[in-house]
Amino acid sequence: MNVLGSGSASSRRTIVAGFLAAVLGAAVTAQAQQAPAPAPAAPAQAEPAPAPDAFKFTSDAALVVWVVKGDKTADFESAWGEVLSKLAASGKPDLKSVADSIKLFKADGPATPEGVTYFFVIDPVVKASTYNPSTLLYSSGIYERAQADEVFNKINGAINPQGGIRPIALAGVHASAAPAPAAPAPAPAAPTAPPAQ
């Protein structure tokens, strides 16, 4: 079962479409998910326009909700710990910014029948980058393909397909309504020479 999608463009589109469906309220089904596949040879016909990337946010902040199988939390945490560390250490400023903007939280308390809920709180969003897990694994350059597959399988195997992954765009609410700063005081007059005695 493939919850994350793969490194190939076609399968990434499949999973992004799956995420969008989930965000819109539809269930993520096993049938909708594809195993990672190598990039196809020359396409026989023009491909349809790619679906929008649900992990490329234009908002100030975002929340990504992950529902993880209760017995796979260690896999999920170790895999993401490694991915985020590699992004932060990659030397590419955009990847470092992505890693720095993600805070990872786990819901406290015992697992529910659905599993354990994790959250990425992304604040502020790096608008020029995507937070798409497939892109981060396969296209960022932090892994060779074989390594990426290994991490992919670890994360993918941890996700509860019933809960899946939900990206949610957030706008900042500037509730700290401190009074607007007062107009600056007029600049002091230039010093003048004292009048001659």
Next chain:
Amino acid sequence: MSRVLATVLAGALLASSAVAAQAPTSAARSPASPDYVFPAGSALLLFYVNRAHTTDFEAVAARISQALDASADPVRRQQAASWRMFRSQDSVGDAVVYVFLLDPVVAGADYDPVRLLSESLPAEVQPLYEQLKASVIRVERLALAKLR
């Protein structure tokens, strides 16, 4: 985001309640309401707000934020410093979901908005409470452990 927070988080949420359940009191620093007290870590408060009343809700949130920022109580100022407020860009039915991230929580401090209003803005609490009551459909609270 229809159903996202309602369904995905349902199992993980600590509790859900209507804001109307907590009437304002005039007592400063009355006993904390356990529903809004967290022992450690971080937390999310999710306010489901009637779409027609988001302006009212944001005005109350702004007053709470101002009051905490200006409080003489260092605990309240500490709460304000680690309190981020967001609005989901999608809706859940007729509700707009506001996500309040408390990171980190101030251990043992009371985050009940009505209590905070009662304590810090006693002269304004009744109208602000009415505004809050009219705008909030329900509140969900979730304690979090920060991993990274």
